Each structure stands twice: as C-alpha cells, then as structure tokens.
Amino acid sequence: MEKGLSVENLKAYYFANNNVIKAVDDVSFTLNEGESFGIAGESACGKSTLGLCIMRMLQSPGKIVDGKIIMNGIDILAMSDKEFTKNTRWKRISMIFQGAMNALDPVYSIKDQLKEVLTQHGFPQKNIDTRIREVIKQVGLNPSVVNRYPHELSGGMKQRIVIAMALLLEPEFVIADEPTTALDVLVQAQIINLLKKLKKKGMSIMLITHDLAIISEIADNIGVMYAGKMIEFGSVEQIYNDPKHPYTQALIAAIPRLKDRKKISYIKGSPPNLANPPKGCRFYDRCLHTMDICKHDPPLIKIKDAYVRCWLYED
Amino acid sequence: MVNPVVKVQGLRKWFPIKRSLLEIIHAKVEGFVKAVDDVNFNIEKGNVFVLAGESGSGKTTVARLILRAIEPDAGSVFFDNMDITKLDNNDLKKFRINAQMIHQDPYASIDPRMRILEIVMEPLTAYKIGSKKEKEESVMKTLEEVRLEPVNDIAYRYPHMLSGGQRQRVALARALILKPKFIVADEPVSMLDISIRAEILELMQNLQKKHEITYLYITHDLSTARYIGNDIAIMYLGKIVEKGPIDKVLLNPLHPYTQALIDAISEPDPNNRFVEKKIRIKNEMGKEIMYGGCNFELRCPYAMDICKTEPELLEVEESHYVSCFLYPK
Structure with missing residues (x-):
C-alpha cells in the first residue's frame, strides 16, 4: 500500500440555474507521505473547491462528477458516508477553513467548541481535558485561554484555536485554506512558523492560497490552478526558478518585492466564465504566446516529476 | 525643500471609550483610544506618501482627518x-473638489443599483458642474483614462457585471472626474487578485505623472509600498515611529517595530521553507494598551528603563526620522 495522497482526474462541477460551472476540471496530482503541497491561483480558480472535495464536504449544488481521491491506497470517494465520517474525516484529514476564525461560535467557550469535535468522534471522555491542553500548547497558546470566549481573543489567537481544532484528532494530512489571509503581517509570520513546526513533525499540509510568497514558506510542491484546471505542477524550486506555463510566469512577475524594486507586470483581462469556458486552452485570451493550436485542449506534458498543460512544450 | 501640498501638524484624534449609561450619568472619567496622537508629516507635490501600519494603527483615521470627514481634536492640516x-462649509466644498478618496473594497464602495455612468458622474452632479451633455462627455473621457474600454458599453453596465479590478477602476474614475490635485488611496489593491494589482498601480502612476496628482497611499503591504511610494511613515498605535524616503526606511529600518515588520514579510523564494521566520517582537498586542512612554515598549526586544518615558521623533540621518531611544540625539 502506497502512503500519501493522490488525486486522479478529479472533476467537480456546480449545477446552478441550468448552468454547469466546471470549478475543478480534470485535476490530478500526487503527494507523497510527509510532503507539503501548495495550491496557488486567483479567486474563483477552483482551489477551495478542490480542498472541499478532498474533505468530501462539497455542498449542493456542487458535486464531484468524476475522478478518484486515493489516500494511502484507498479511494476515499468510494467509501460510504458513514465510514468516511467515522474513520477518515478529521481523524486522517482535517481542514482549516478560510475565515474560520470568524466562524467560532460566540456563545460557547473555546473549550466547549473543542470538546464538541472530540465527543462527536467518540474520543474517550476521561482524556478530553488532557487532549485539549496538549493541543492548545502545541499551537503556542496558554491552556487557560480555553475558558475564554471568541470575542475575548485576538485574530491571531482565534486562528491558532482553529488550527488546534484541526489537530485534535492527530490527522496525518491537513488542508489549510488561506490560513493567514486577513491577519496582520506580524501575526501572519507567527502562524507560518506554527505551520512550519507542524510540518517538521511529519504532518502533510496542503496550503491553498493566492499568495505565492506564503506558499514558498511551507510547500515542497506547487500546483498552479487557472479556471478550474491545474495548469502546472512541480517542485517549489522549479515553479519559482523556471516556471513553464505562461500563466505561472506572469503570476510570478506580478509580485512586488520589498528588496528589489523591479517593474511588476500584470495579466490583461480577466479569467473566463466557468459556466461557458472557451474551447481549448482557458488562458488563451490573456496569454502572450498564443498560437493557432491553442484553440485545442492543451496536452499534459510531463517533465520529470512535474507537468505543464501547454502547447508550447509539445515537440 | 519644495513647497509641500499637504502639511500635517500635530494632528490628534482621541476617541472616548463608550461605557454603560450609568457610568456616563455619574460622569466617570472616561478612557480614550488615541487613534491619532501628535502626527506630523509633509507630502510634496506629485509624490506618493505611504502611511503604513497594522490594523488599528490609526492610518485610516489620519486619512479621514485630512479630508475632514471627521473633526480633529487638535492640530492642523x-x-x-x-x-x-x-x-467653513463653502471653502470646505472647494477643498473637496481637490481632494478625493479611493476606498479599499470596490465591492462596497460603489452603489450596486447605479449604472457606471451615474456612479462616475455623481461628483459632477453634486458640485453642479457642467450641463448634462458635458457631464456625459466628461465621464466617457475619464473612463477612457482609466482604461475601462469599450467605454460606451461599460458606462451602461451595473457594478455586478464588472470584475474586481474593473470596479476599482470605476472608483478611480469617480475620484478623478473632478480633476483633483490630491487623492487618498486607502489600500486600493489589497482586495484585488495579484495578477491585476500591478495594472491599478501602473494606472495610478501614469495619472500621477500626467496630472501631477499627489497621493496619500495607505497600506499594510510594504512590498507594494516600496513599489509605488516616494516617502513613507510607519505608524504604531496612533504615532509615527519612523519616517523618511522609502528606500531609506525599508532597506535600512531603524525602529525595532519597522525591523520586525520587515522580517515578517514573505517574499517568494524556494529556500523559505527550510528556515523559520525571524520574529523579533515579544508578545502579541494586548487588548489593554498602555499609554505613557513608548507605545511599543511591551513588545520591543530592546526595551530599556528609559522607554517608560516618551521618545521623540528625531532626525537620525538625513531626512530619516525615528522615534526610539536606541538612537540618542
């Protein structure tokens, strides 16, 4: 049995108002045990939907229509709901949701909210307090905060609580959806260090964010998504030092740097409407290297362990 | 020194802390949040002055005071x-033609029930400038200037039909239509996707050159600040702790707070994942703020006894000002 997570030809669509929105369209990648993975892309490229698919939490009108998500050799999409809820969700894969720090229930103390997760999963009653203490310490907070209510905590503390919640059942795999967005830079740096620490302890983190700088702090591999497609996948070194896809190149060129005041560029236009995506390459309208052949679906071209979906690299 | 367009002197705004009715009746001594406390800076003509700091540092309050959206407790602009x-009200109206603002969130700052034409035209209507035809022409010209093309199509659309970047350009067009000399931009690109941020920044720079517009650029993002700014002031809890030409401040930060902010910034680099981020500050900001002395004292790694008294903003090297006892007179 191979350890790790692999997503194969995943398709997840939203069925709304007679439209089919292809939010995740034929996405594949493999993540070895202990590796961390970053998914980069702009708003509405399907990156959060991909995270929700792996948690099997995609809600109607969204639906996984095809593909496999294989974790440690088992297809989690083939499991029954009951089995998945009992043994996999939160126990093996958990998620730090986007903006979750604002979703803490204001009328329950932190302890009650953490406790709920444990009781729901049949954690032995007598160990609950110890486990909560452990996990709170692990995220770098003083255990006394558990008696407080969300409004008494700062943004950074709330974000740590949300991370603690994802760690309660010691999952091997955590999906973090924009875990540092909306935090001040100093707090952001602390949360990044916390994620680095968890990674060192052997946890796989799948980091979903639009911020390529944050991804470089955590991820070993990066998948770049554009309009529902994963258009490039590769190691961090490769994506930053030698990006292949014109979109990845443009995205990296758009980041302003503090230490280097070079001219930054932008991508003209806006992403296509996913209810009616253009035929062929979805980046066609905005690409600087378009050719006639780009009107056809670009092939997936493997370069060692990496891949890119672009006609430019077809021999 | 060139004559500055905007001069802020001793600006102060303290918000009283609201308490229960009973306490108010008994006229208990109230506390204050010192949102802006003795702030001084000059903005020279055609320059971009960046006001940077974390949330709650008072940077937006400074902007509102400068435009006189709220009244200051002391100081002058x-x-x-x-x-x-x-x-007085009459002169204030004239001033406001020359000073406009762009807000952070283009999804909230433009009215969803108005067409783009009406949104951009509204300032002209409010100031009764031009006939109907002149106003329309002026709108079309401004839309062209912010590259919202084709203008004849965009002008008749509603905001929900535009992308975030396009909406922000509508906000920019609305600020530009009165041909202001001075624009306050409050985090104008922080809600936008990274791939289109540069487009808005470039547009702002072009307009700056073309019309000699002076900007006050408010942000928490020092990388963008370096890209667009000429001068910068770093705010912490209502006070400017460091200010000067942008390269001096950001490449050679002197105040411990500025140093901590710069260390905390991530830049895309594949080697990042092998090293921990350096965090210089001691603890998270508490809810209870201690005034008196240096505001940063409780979090500062270099705090000394003298930090219990208030530091002055002093010129440490040429035009580089720092408010810290580490740099004696």
Missing part, C-alpha cells in the same frame, strides 16, 4: 497653505 481644519 494645510492644503496649499490653507488650514482645512478651519474652513
């Missing part, structure tokens, strides 16, 4: 040598 804190 000179615009073209005219103290705007003392203007």
Whole structure:
C-alpha cells in the first residue's frame, strides 16, 4: 500500500440555474507521505473547491462528477458516508477553513467548541481535558485561554484555536485554506512558523492560497490552478526558478518585492466564465504566446516529476 | 525643500471609550483610544506618501482627518497653505473638489443599483458642474483614462457585471472626474487578485505623472509600498515611529517595530521553507494598551528603563526620522 495522497482526474462541477460551472476540471496530482503541497491561483480558480472535495464536504449544488481521491491506497470517494465520517474525516484529514476564525461560535467557550469535535468522534471522555491542553500548547497558546470566549481573543489567537481544532484528532494530512489571509503581517509570520513546526513533525499540509510568497514558506510542491484546471505542477524550486506555463510566469512577475524594486507586470483581462469556458486552452485570451493550436485542449506534458498543460512544450 | 501640498501638524484624534449609561450619568472619567496622537508629516507635490501600519494603527483615521470627514481634536492640516481644519462649509466644498478618496473594497464602495455612468458622474452632479451633455462627455473621457474600454458599453453596465479590478477602476474614475490635485488611496489593491494589482498601480502612476496628482497611499503591504511610494511613515498605535524616503526606511529600518515588520514579510523564494521566520517582537498586542512612554515598549526586544518615558521623533540621518531611544540625539 502506497502512503500519501493522490488525486486522479478529479472533476467537480456546480449545477446552478441550468448552468454547469466546471470549478475543478480534470485535476490530478500526487503527494507523497510527509510532503507539503501548495495550491496557488486567483479567486474563483477552483482551489477551495478542490480542498472541499478532498474533505468530501462539497455542498449542493456542487458535486464531484468524476475522478478518484486515493489516500494511502484507498479511494476515499468510494467509501460510504458513514465510514468516511467515522474513520477518515478529521481523524486522517482535517481542514482549516478560510475565515474560520470568524466562524467560532460566540456563545460557547473555546473549550466547549473543542470538546464538541472530540465527543462527536467518540474520543474517550476521561482524556478530553488532557487532549485539549496538549493541543492548545502545541499551537503556542496558554491552556487557560480555553475558558475564554471568541470575542475575548485576538485574530491571531482565534486562528491558532482553529488550527488546534484541526489537530485534535492527530490527522496525518491537513488542508489549510488561506490560513493567514486577513491577519496582520506580524501575526501572519507567527502562524507560518506554527505551520512550519507542524510540518517538521511529519504532518502533510496542503496550503491553498493566492499568495505565492506564503506558499514558498511551507510547500515542497506547487500546483498552479487557472479556471478550474491545474495548469502546472512541480517542485517549489522549479515553479519559482523556471516556471513553464505562461500563466505561472506572469503570476510570478506580478509580485512586488520589498528588496528589489523591479517593474511588476500584470495579466490583461480577466479569467473566463466557468459556466461557458472557451474551447481549448482557458488562458488563451490573456496569454502572450498564443498560437493557432491553442484553440485545442492543451496536452499534459510531463517533465520529470512535474507537468505543464501547454502547447508550447509539445515537440 | 519644495513647497509641500499637504502639511500635517500635530494632528490628534482621541476617541472616548463608550461605557454603560450609568457610568456616563455619574460622569466617570472616561478612557480614550488615541487613534491619532501628535502626527506630523509633509507630502510634496506629485509624490506618493505611504502611511503604513497594522490594523488599528490609526492610518485610516489620519486619512479621514485630512479630508475632514471627521473633526480633529487638535492640530492642523494645510492644503496649499490653507488650514482645512478651519474652513467653513463653502471653502470646505472647494477643498473637496481637490481632494478625493479611493476606498479599499470596490465591492462596497460603489452603489450596486447605479449604472457606471451615474456612479462616475455623481461628483459632477453634486458640485453642479457642467450641463448634462458635458457631464456625459466628461465621464466617457475619464473612463477612457482609466482604461475601462469599450467605454460606451461599460458606462451602461451595473457594478455586478464588472470584475474586481474593473470596479476599482470605476472608483478611480469617480475620484478623478473632478480633476483633483490630491487623492487618498486607502489600500486600493489589497482586495484585488495579484495578477491585476500591478495594472491599478501602473494606472495610478501614469495619472500621477500626467496630472501631477499627489497621493496619500495607505497600506499594510510594504512590498507594494516600496513599489509605488516616494516617502513613507510607519505608524504604531496612533504615532509615527519612523519616517523618511522609502528606500531609506525599508532597506535600512531603524525602529525595532519597522525591523520586525520587515522580517515578517514573505517574499517568494524556494529556500523559505527550510528556515523559520525571524520574529523579533515579544508578545502579541494586548487588548489593554498602555499609554505613557513608548507605545511599543511591551513588545520591543530592546526595551530599556528609559522607554517608560516618551521618545521623540528625531532626525537620525538625513531626512530619516525615528522615534526610539536606541538612537540618542
């Protein structure tokens, strides 16, 4: 049995108002045990939907229509709901949701909210307090905060609580959806260090964010998504030092740097409407290297362990 | 020194802490949040002055005071040598033609029930400038200037039909239509996707050159600040702790707070994942703020006894000001 997570030809669509929105369209990648993975892309490229698919939490009108998500050799999409809820969700894969720090229930103390997760999963009653203490310490907070209510905590503390919640059942795999967005830079740096620490302890983190700088702090591999497609996948070194896809190149060129005041560029236009995506390459309208052949679906071209979906690299 | 367009002197705004009715009746001594406390800076003509800091540092309050959206408790703001804190309503109106604002969130700052044409035209209507036809022409010209093309199509659309970047350009067009000399931009690109941020920044720069517009650029993002700014002031809890030409401040930060902020920034680099981020500050900011002395003292790694008294903002090297006892007179 191979350890790790692999997503194969995943398709997840939203069925709304007679439209089919292809939010995740034929996405594949493999993540070895202990590796961390970053998914980069702009708003509405399907990156959060991909995270929700792996948690099997995609809600109607969204639906996984095809593909496999294989974790440690088992297809989690083939499991029954009951089995998945009992043994996999939160126990093996958990998620730090986007903006979750604002979703803490204001009328329950932190302890009650953490406790709920444990009781729901049949954690032995007598160990609950110890486990909560452990996990709170692990995220770098003083255990006394558990008696407080969300409004008494700062943004950074709330974000740590949300991370603690994802760690309660010691999952091997955590999906973090924009875990540092909306935090001040100093707090952001602390949360990044916390994620680095968890990674060192052997946890796989799948980091979903639009911020390529944050991804470089955590991820070993990066998948770049554009309009529902994963258009490039590769190691961090490769994506930053030698990006292949014109979109990845443009995205990296758009980041302003503090230490280097070079001219930054932008991508003209806006992403296509996913209810009616253009035929062929979805980046066609905005690409600087378009050719006639780009009107056809670009092939997936493997370069060692990496891949890119672009006609430019077809021999 | 060139004559500055905007001069801010001793600006102060303390918000009283609201308490229960009973306490108010008994006239208990109230506490204050010192949102802006003795702030001084000058903005020279055609420059971009960046006001940077974390949330709650008072940077937006400074902007609102400068435009006199709220009244200051003390201090003055000179615009073209005219103290705007003392203007009467008539003169204030004239001032506001010259000073406009762009807000952070283009999804909230433009009315969803108005067409783009009406949104951009509204300032002209409010100031009764031009006939209907002139107003329309002016809108079309401004839309062209912010590259919202084709203008004849965009003008008749509603905001929900535009992308975030396009909406922000509508906000920019609305600010530009009165041909202001001065624009306050409050985090104008922080809600936008990274791939289109540069487009808005470039547009702002082009307009700056073309119309000699002076900007006050408010942000928490120091990388963008370096890209667009000429001068910068770093705010912490209502006070400016460091200010000067942008390269001096960001490449050679002197105040411990500025140093901590710069260490905390991530830049895309594949080697990042092998090293921990350096965190210089001691603890998270508490809810209870201690005034008196240096505001940063409780979090500062270099705090000394003398930090219990208030540091002055002093010129440490040429035009580089720091408010810290580490740098004696």
